Amino acid sequence: MNIAVLVKLAPDTEAALKIDADRLKIATVDINYVLNPYDEYAVEEGLRWKEKFGGTTTVFSLGREEAVKALRNALAMGADEAVHIVSPGGLDMLGKAKALAAALQGRGFDVIFAGKQSVDDDCGAVGPMTAYYLSIPHISTVVKLDCDGSRITAWREFEGGAEKFECPLPVLITAQKGLNEPRYASLKGIMFSKKKEIAVVEAAPAQAKIEILKLNYPPVRQAGKIVGQGVEAVPKLLQLLREEAKVL
């Protein structure tokens, strides 16, 4: 099985974010960047497929220099090969997906895994768009996945239910939390990841169809009042919810 995984580096979800002087992006100083949490499930799934069906797992990351860190993290978990797609910058979702598809095209992947979204722009768009440009089907936000070697069955959740899809390979799958439990990097994997040569390809620049105007902090929520201590405060709370907040 020829397996690809798309990964991205993203700020740690516990990181304190500051807006850069240009008011268009975050300031990158003092921020711990990690492998996007949803991509960990994608890498894990790629490794499980390799263990089950044999073959190789190749990880791809689009970005500037820092993308290499995401690739090394995935190599340390057990991926075999890594490709850094050097971004010219300024790509929107379509541009990113086109660049990824160009790097994946013609390499005969049976399955491509990606995280359901990155925890920075929260779009969840690059996976489905990349599948479109590769002319293969996709199934997004998958929580359960099985494969018999040529066809897959995948479950995804929606509001109040879940739906099961069937599909022949090749397919692109985006991973939702719950799909699996990502492994930790082994010492051997970490050694391998440090030495492994990373292939480099250049992404084509593209005109963005979306323009970022500014980045702001959300309105600060003012702390309200402590109604009281313990169960004695319950009647007062209910009264406030009814008469002041008018939500009951």
Next chain:
Amino acid sequence: MNILTYIESREGKIRVAGLEALSAGRRLVDAAGGKLTALLLGSGIDGLTEIVRGCGADAIYLADHPDLALYSPEAYCETAATAMLKSNAQIFLLSATALGRDLAPLAAAKLDAGLLTDCTEAALENGQLVVKRPVYGGRLIMTLAAASLPVVVSLRPKIFPVVKCEVAEPTIEKLTLNLDGVIRARCVETKAEAGGKLDVTEADVVVSGGRGLRSPDNFHLIEELAAALRGAVGASRPVVDIGWRPHSEQVGQTGKVVSPTLYIAAGISGAIQHLAGMSSSKVIVAINKDPEAPIFKVADYGIVGDALEILPVLTQAVKALER
């Protein structure tokens, strides 16, 4: 500016989020002039036009086809593209539900259109579509503009109000579709949550529990309060990660972002990534033993105390109100 709005339905029922998108579309069309078309997809869905009537659409497109009975990214995308062409629309508007968040990027790729996902504001400024959307799990807000048209825009559910409006009777048109060979990834089965469980993203009231509940066996206290308030059960990341609660209940940056009218956090300290997921709630109530817990910094009302003692009393009091 012509707008096409997809009105989401599942199993023959319109989802409120679809009407929210339609109302938002009406507002944009009223501001800029143009035509608002509502797109209904499914199989045997004639009856749905009645619900969409009076919600502001100038035209209703009915895409009724056996291959549209269950959600299919490919068939729905194909249909949306057909409808965009036919309605001569420059904006494809839909709700950022599980379905919408899947369909929007595929439709954008097919239409070679810009994509604006999960927007919380959308307006026309000097003829240009400008939106706001939360990024970094809601910890920052980004303002973006569509630099070209067409554009695909998904709207966060429960942010945009449904507004009934008096417009002329919409025209209703059945779309002629050829979906032969379009579907490769086919939905073969759906199952509803046990007991018709309400999703945290759709509920007006969300009651969430965290480690302060001390054991998964105590979560019935959360479920009972949620039931009394006709709300949904949510959970913090730690209790999901240790397997007390399912992933589908997780509220926060790596879970779901919610905007209910009332959010009650019990035994949740308020980690930064949890606050990101619930800070846009209208009213927040926090119950926590630690008066210094960060959750009190965003809560409108707080009770300092043990959630295990307070929850049953609160549930009884809510039930007494009902009577």
